[in-house]
Amino acid sequence: MFSGDYVKSQTALQDIVAHSGDATLAAKASALLLSNFAANRRYAEAFALANQVTVGLDKVTDPLARSMLLMNLSQMLNLAGQADLALRYAAMMEESMPPGGDLCYPRSLRVAALDTRGHLSSTSTDLTEAIETCVSSAQPVLANTMRLVLIDRLLDENQPRKALDLLDHIGGSIRTNAYYPHMLASQVQRARIYEKLDRNDEARKAALAAVAMSDPSDLSEWLRDAYGVLYRIEKASGHSAAALNYYERYTAADKGYLTDLTARSLAFQLSQQHVVVQKLESEQLAKQNNILRLQKALETKALETGRLYIGLLSMFLASVIFWLFRTKRSQLRFRKLSRYDGLTGIFNRQHFMNEAERVLRSMEKRHAPACLLLIDLDHFKQVNDTYGHAMGDVVLRHAATLCQQQLRPADLFGRLGGEEFGVFLPGCPLDEGVAIAERIRRAIELSPAVEDGYTIVFSASVGVAGTEDHGYTLPRVCREADASLYAAKRAGRNRVVANGHAHECAQPSVA
Numbered sequence: 036m037f038s039g040d041y042v043k044s045q046t047a048l049q050d051i052v053a054h055s056g057d058a059t060l061a062a063k064a065s066a067l068l069l070s071n072f073a074a075n076r077r078y079a080e081a082f083a084l085a086n087q088v089t090v091g092l093d094k095v096t097d098p099l100a101r102s103m104l105l106m107n108l109s110q111m112l113n114l115a116g117q118a119d120l121a122l123r124y125a126a127m128m129e130e131s132m133p134p135g136g137d138l139c140y141p142r143s144l145r146v147a148a149l150d151t152r153g154h155l156s157s158t159s160t161d162l163t164e165a166i167e168t169c170v171s172s173a174q175p176v177l178a179n180t181m182r183l184v185l186i187d188r189l190l191d192e193n194q195p196r197k198a199l200d201l202l203d204h205i206g207g208s209i210r211t212n213a214y215y216p217h218m219l220a221s222q223v224q225r226a227r228i229y230e231k232l233d234r235n236d237e238a239r240k241a242a243l244a245a246v247a248m249s250d251p252s253d254l255s256e257w258l259r260d261a262y263g264v265l266y267r268i269e270k271a272s273g274h275s276a277a278a279l280n281y282y283e284r285y286t287a288a289d290k291g292y293l294t295d296l297t298a299r300s301l302a303f304q305l306s307q308q309h310v311v312v313q314k315l316e317s318e319q320l321a322k323q324n325n326i327l328r329l330q331k332a333l334e335t336k337a338l339e340t341g342r343l344y345i346g347l348l349s350m351f352l353a354s355v356i357f358w359l360f361r362t363k364r365s366q367l368r369f370r371k372l373s374r375y376d377g378l379t380g381i382f383n384r385q386h387f388m389n390e391a392e393r394v395l396r397s398m399e400k401r402h403a404p405a406c407l408l409l410i411d412l413d414h415f416k417q418v419n420d421t422y423g424h425a426m427g428d429v430v431l432r433h434a435a436t437l438c439q440q441q442l443r444p445a446d447l448f449g450r451l452g453g454e455e456f457g458v459f460l461p462g463c464p465l466d467e468g469v470a471i472a473e474r475i476r477r478a479i480e481l482s483p484a485v486e487d488g489y490t491i492v493f494s495a496s497v498g499v500a501g502t503e504d505h506g507y508t509l510p511r512v513c514r515e516a517d518a519s520l521y522a523a524k525r526a527g528r529n530r531v532v533a534n535g536h537a538h539e540c541a542q543p544s545v546a
């Protein structure tokens with residue numbers, strides 16, 4: 036790079052940045068690359084790299100690498116007219132200097148930034164201190180840079196004599212160091228000084244020397260100023276053609292310089308825009324991520340809540356179903372209790388009567404006959420008295436079973452109380468009813484209850500009444516059947532009586 040092969044040096048530096056794997060080395064290479072891009076007016080790349088380097092600056096701990104980066108950043112930003120930022124980097128560089136470090140660099144950077152800002156005068160302490168620091172730290176090139184700035188200020192302040200003294204003073208050093216920018220700058224300044232001192236021949240000579248040592252494509256302010264001096268001198272001398280020629284060159288150089296200045300500034304602004312856009316994009320991305328995260332959390336919560344609701348609903352439904360089931364079971368149990376006799380499991384009196392009434396209505400509509408049988412066990416008290424109440428229950432259950440065996444599914448059968456049973460035979464004429472009553476009586480007579488080694492022979496009296504004789508009024512039919520039952524009892528028990536007429540009579544027998 037120092038020998039002027041910028042392309043080769045760029046490739047090498049970029050290779051180091053990308054592949055060295057050494058952060059310190061990469062930082063130093065980046066710093067040099069910044070200089071390289073700036074020197075070649077590749078401002079867009081320079082500022083893009085500057086932004087990149089700024090982001091990673093915290094991680095650069097090596098003092099030399101860090102100060103190289105800070106120095107180049109300060110220079111770059113100053114080049115873009117960003118004097119405040121350049122000052123900040125210069126200050127950072129000075130702060131990070133190890134004790135005994137060379138303060139010439141940060142201070143001269145500070146002066147350069149103050150100069151860009153337009154806050155510098157020939158008496159500024161920053162300027163004089165920077166010159167002293169660079170002289171005492173044996174940095175003649177930087178010391179001369181500061182001195183040339185001082186000469187510039189003296190010229191602006193119309194102190195050409197002082198400026199000339201200083202220029203003569205540093206002339207030897209500039210020639211010795213042979214640093215091209217200084218050689219050019221000192222020639223241009225000499226031309227300006229002589230112009231101010233009305234020493235036009237010397238001014239022309241100095242300006243022509245500056246032009247001669249310049250590259251015609253150079254966009255520096257120095258070349259512009261040299262043409263400016265030449266234009267004004269030729270004009271003052273009345274050399275219109277020469278004056279016009281220099282004026283054209285002056286304006287071209289000025290335009291080139293301003294274009295370059297604008298290019299730097301635009302490149303910087305553009306790079307800042309990229310940074311802003313990137314920041315916005317990453318903020319946007321962060322926001323989107325946040326929204327997605329929140330959405331996910333919300334969905335998870337909704338899912339959990341949904342599950343909870345489903346769980347609660349299921350529990351609620353289960354308890355309702357259970358409750359309904361229990362209620363239904365209780366209902367069924369109560370209905371059974373309210374309809375059936377606890378001992379024998381057949382209809383109780385109430386239910387028997389209700390059902391008999393209902394079926395009787397149906398028979399009446401169909402003009403079909405029906406019979407009512409009232410069955411009463413004979414001398415049942417004796418069974419209880421002889422064998423005990425529990426045995427009496429056995430006999431009652433046994434009697435119920437025997438009766439049921441003689442009945443059809445459509446027949447109604449109930450326990451009307453104590454040892455009395457009722458049978459309602461729908462569609463059954465009286466003679467058939469009597470026959471059934473007789474079968475029941477005989478079954479009871481012939482089937483003693485056997486329990487605990489006892490055989491209990493017992494009998495029953497049956498009263499029969501039919502609709503054919505007594506109509507379809509249940510109380511009446513009941514009354515008639517009861518009368519027949521009473522008749523059967525009075526006639527000696529163990530018999531069937533219908534309409535007051537006894538049927539077959541068997542031997543009364545209680546064991």
Ligand SMILES: Nc1nc2c(ncn2[C@@H]2O[C@H](COP(=O)(O)OP(=O)(O)OP(=O)(O)O)[C@@H](O)[C@H]2O)c(=O)[nH]1
Pocket residue numbers: 378411412413414415416417419423424425426427428431452453454524528
């Ligand atoms: N073991 C038992 N005995 C009952 C039950 N209900 C009523 N009894 C008894 O049945 C007997 C009925 O006696 P009574 O009304 O004098 O009639 P009976 O001894 O059968 O005489 P007749 O009907 O005139 O033949 C009483 O002793 C009652 O205590 C019952 O559920 N279980």
